[in-house]
Amino acid sequence: MNKSIVGSDPGPKEIMERRFGIFGGRYVPETLIRALDELEIAYAEAMTDPKFGNELDDLLRDFVGRPSPLYRARRLELEAGWGPIYLKREDLNHTGAHKINNTIGQALLARRMGKARIIAETGAGQHGVATATACALFDMECVVYMGEEDVERQALNVYRMQLLGAEVRPVGSGTKTLKDATNEAIRDWVTNVETTHYIIGSVVGPAPFPRIVRDFQAVIGKEARAQILEVEKRLPSAVIACVGGGSNAMGTFHAFVEDADVALIGVEAAGEGLSSGHHSASLAAGAPGILHGSLSYLLQDEDGQVAPAHSVSAGLDYPGVGPEHSYLKATGRARYVSVDDQSALEAFHRLSRLEGIIPALETAHAVAYLLNDGRQELADGPALLCLSGRGDKDVAHVARIEGRGSIL
Amino acid sequence: MDQTEPAGGGSAVGSDLSIAHAFRARRDRGQATLIPYVCAGHPTRDASLELLVGAADAGADVLELGIPFSDPLADGPTIQRATFEALEGGMTVRGALDLLREFRAARRTPVVLFSYLNPIHRFGVDHFVTAAREAGAQGLLVTDLPAGADPSLESRLAREGLDLIRLLAPTTSADRVPEIAQGASGFLYYISRTGVTGAREALRESLAEEIGKLRSLVDLPIAVGFGISSPEQAALVAGVSDGVVVGSALLDTVDRSGVEAGVRFLASLREAMDRERS
Numbered sequence: 001m002n003k004s005i006v007g008s009d010p011g012p013k014e015i016m017e018r019r020f021g022i023f024g025g026r027y028v029p030e031t032l033i034r035a036l037d038e039l040e041i042a043y044a045e046a047m048t049d050p051k052f053g054n055e056l057d058d059l060l061r062d063f064v065g066r067p068s069p070l071y072r073a074r075r076l077e078l079e080a081g082w083g084p085i086y087l088k089r090e091d092l093n094h095t096g097a098h099k100i101n102n103t104i105g106q107a108l109l110a111r112r113m114g115k116a117r118i119i120a121e122t123g124a125g126q127h128g129v130a131t132a133t134a135c136a137l138f139d140m141e142c143v144v145y146m147g148e149e150d151v152e153r154q155a156l157n158v159y160r161m162q163l164l165g166a167e168v169r170p171v172g173s174g175t176k177t178l179k180d181a182t183n184e185a186i187r188d189w190v191t192n193v194e195t196t197h198y199i200i201g202s203v204v205g206p207a208p209f210p211r212i213v214r215d216f217q218a219v220i221g222k223e224a225r226a227q228i229l230e231v232e233k234r235l236p237s238a239v240i241a242c243v244g245g246g247s248n249a250m251g252t253f254h255a256f257v258e259d260a261d262v263a264l265i266g267v268e269a270a271g272e273g274l275s276s277g278h279h280s281a282s283l284a285a286g287a288p289g290i291l292h293g294s295l296s297y298l299l300q301d302e303d304g305q306v307a308p309a310h311s312v313s314a315g316l317d318y319p320g321v322g323p324e325h326s327y328l329k330a331t332g333r334a335r336y337v338s339v340d341d342q343s344a345l346e347a348f349h350r351l352s353r354l355e356g357i358i359p360a361l362e363t364a365h366a367v368a369y370l371l372n373d374g375r376q377e378l379a380d381g382p383a384l385l386c387l388s389g390r391g392d393k394d395v396a397h398v399a400r401i402e403g404r405g406s407i408l
Numbered sequence: 409m410d411q412t413e414p415a416g417g418g419s420a421v422g423s424d425l426s427i428a429h430a431f432r433a434r435r436d437r438g439q440a441t442l443i444p445y446v447c448a449g450h451p452t453r454d455a456s457l458e459l460l461v462g463a464a465d466a467g468a469d470v471l472e473l474g475i476p477f478s479d480p481l482a483d484g485p486t487i488q489r490a491t492f493e494a495l496e497g498g499m500t501v502r503g504a505l506d507l508l509r510e511f512r513a514a515r516r517t518p519v520v521l522f523s524y525l526n527p528i529h530r531f532g533v534d535h536f537v538t539a540a541r542e543a544g545a546q547g548l549l550v551t552d553l554p555a556g557a558d559p560s561l562e563s564r565l566a567r568e569g570l571d572l573i574r575l576l577a578p579t580t581s582a583d584r585v586p587e588i589a590q591g592a593s594g595f596l597y598y599i600s601r602t603g604v605t606g607a608r609e610a611l612r613e614s615l616a617e618e619i620g621k622l623r624s625l626v627d628l629p630i631a632v633g634f635g636i637s638s639p640e641q642a643a644l645v646a647g648v649s650d651g652v653v654v655g656s657a658l659l660d661t662v663d664r665s666g667v668e669a670g671v672r673f674l675a676s677l678r679e680a681m682d683r684e685r686s
């Protein structure tokens with residue numbers, strides 16, 4: 001990175017749109033502006049470089065295992081009383097979730113920018129594992145920030161990251177979850193910005209991150225759209241995905257945004273219920289605010305202090321949401337609903353028994369919506385659900401919640 | 409440094425109560441301004457008021473009053489801790505403004521309100537600017553609102569005679585500096601190193617060179633902060649800039665030894681800075 005005040009011109013300004021309607025933007029300390037400018041330029045160049053695209057495609061095919069299958073869940077259809085229901089199997093990706101689509105892309109970008117040190121935040125640990133995996137692949141130093149509470153409830157993923165050569169730094173400040181891990185990752189980035197790339201794990205953060213992450217995740221919807229057209233000869237009537245920060249949802253929705261007849265449904269975590277105050281439903285129950293570099297819906301109190309989020313799933317336990325989701329809500333293009341801890345846990349069991357697929361607890365929220373409300377709320381026609389991750393990481397946590405004691 | 413009165417220079421009570429005047433007064437004596445940071449509500453509400461008054465009496469020229477925020481992502485451990493303590497003690501935006509009003513009744517030292525954007529956004533930007541001015545603020549610094557991030561919001565903040573204090577970082581590109589200075593008044597705050605707030609042993613060796621470069625680009629006075637922790641460092645920074653911001657080292661002292669010790673620490677900085685220049 002060029003030095004500073006005595007440095008050279010960073011290039012043209014605002015080479016890509018930094019907002020989605022009024023949402024998004026770059027609300028960050030001045031120290032990061034140059035890095036965001038450089039990232040914007042590097043990303044714009046990479047996107048028009050066929051070599052970058054080819055290398056990414058090769059890795060997605062050979063290393064991640066793409067395209068992921070589109071699977072028709074017939075027993076789930078019987079249970080739900082309607083269908084057809086198609087599951088986009090992101091759980092079958094290498095490392096077990098959609099997160100790797102983004103980390104491979106951003107690691108390639110970091111290498112292109114000459115940055116050999118990578119930092120990331122993680123909630124459930126899936127993004128941390130996916131980042132550690134990409135760093136092992138590209139021989140990069142990797143530091144993952146994780147809230148102490150999440151280190152506790154996702155112990156398996158902590159060890160996976162360590163196996164992959166990453167350093168996991170527990171974060172004990174604030175609520176000790178994803179929000180605070182993100183604060184700490186940003187603090188690291190502000191300090192080490194000249195040598196370090198921050199692989200943010202969702203469609204959140206300052207521009208250009210929400211766009212970059214969405215674009216790397218858009219492969220989900222792009223594949224699924226072609227796959228469902230091939231088998232059904234029509235588009236789905238509804239596309240459903242869980243929303244924490246919202247990267248699997250944005251990646252799935254993106255290919256369908258222009259298809260006005262396709263309902264886009266985002267499922268947030270209602271935790272112990274929206275009225276309990278213990279939930280993570282930023283879009284349903286928050287108000288526009290500024291956290292982690294962008295303007296978006298945010299759980300906050302009357303004084304503008306960020307309110308602690310709650311969800312049984314660490315990956316949804318976040319008080320903010322990606323700015324493009326706020327935009328899709330504001331324009332009415334997408335609809336956001338919420339599912340509580342209990343329903344998500346039930347869906348976790350039901351999908352496991354019905355289809356032989358143990359879903360991530362995050363994903364189980366979307367499954368619960370489809371099972372419980374799909375028939376009443378969605379139009380006839382095929383439904384597409386992004387099965388964003390597998391539930392192996394949650395098995396010990398669920399067993400503990402259900403009183404089976406510690407099994408690990 | 410030749411400089412015309414910056415646009416929007418705040419002067420709430422009398423003509424002498426402005427940030428520009430505070431810098432000019434020191435410059436005329438060949439000295440640098442001392443700018444302590446106090447977190448509203450830390451260690452307690454009353455103690456933070458005592459600290460403000462004590463700081464003013466110990467020779468502070470401008471005071472930064474921090475409004476605590478739940479997610480202080482530009483701050484290191486010291487200010488994070490102070491922030492969380494203040495919030496647990498019930499400090500709010502309104503509470504910080506009340507504190508300022510009480511301070512203003514007691515002392516005339518200019519005050520810069522130091523905040524993250526969300527509490528201001530939630531309070532209502534226009535409403536906040538009016539309330540801040542009424543409470544006796546002369547300036548406003550919003551950590552996570554870099555120049556150009558939200559032009560319409562920035563222009564709303566800069567109204568009504570509040571100086572909008574802008575940050576410059578070692579990573580700021582030279583061609584961005586004039587853009588930052590254009591919307592700024594009062595002074596420019598140069599972050600002396602990449603990183604979060606916090607006391608440090610060593611300052612960057614290139615600091616003098618960096619300030620020199622900045623002076624060739626802008627007319628506003630330049631204060632330096634982040635990491636200044638001793639009288640020796642303060643004197644060094646005073647020798648190459650127009651102002652010295654001290655935050656974490658002051659809070660550390662207050663946490664360790666109380667408000668009076670904090671005030672004595674500021675007096676020791678003041679003395680070292682003035683010795684350097686005289």
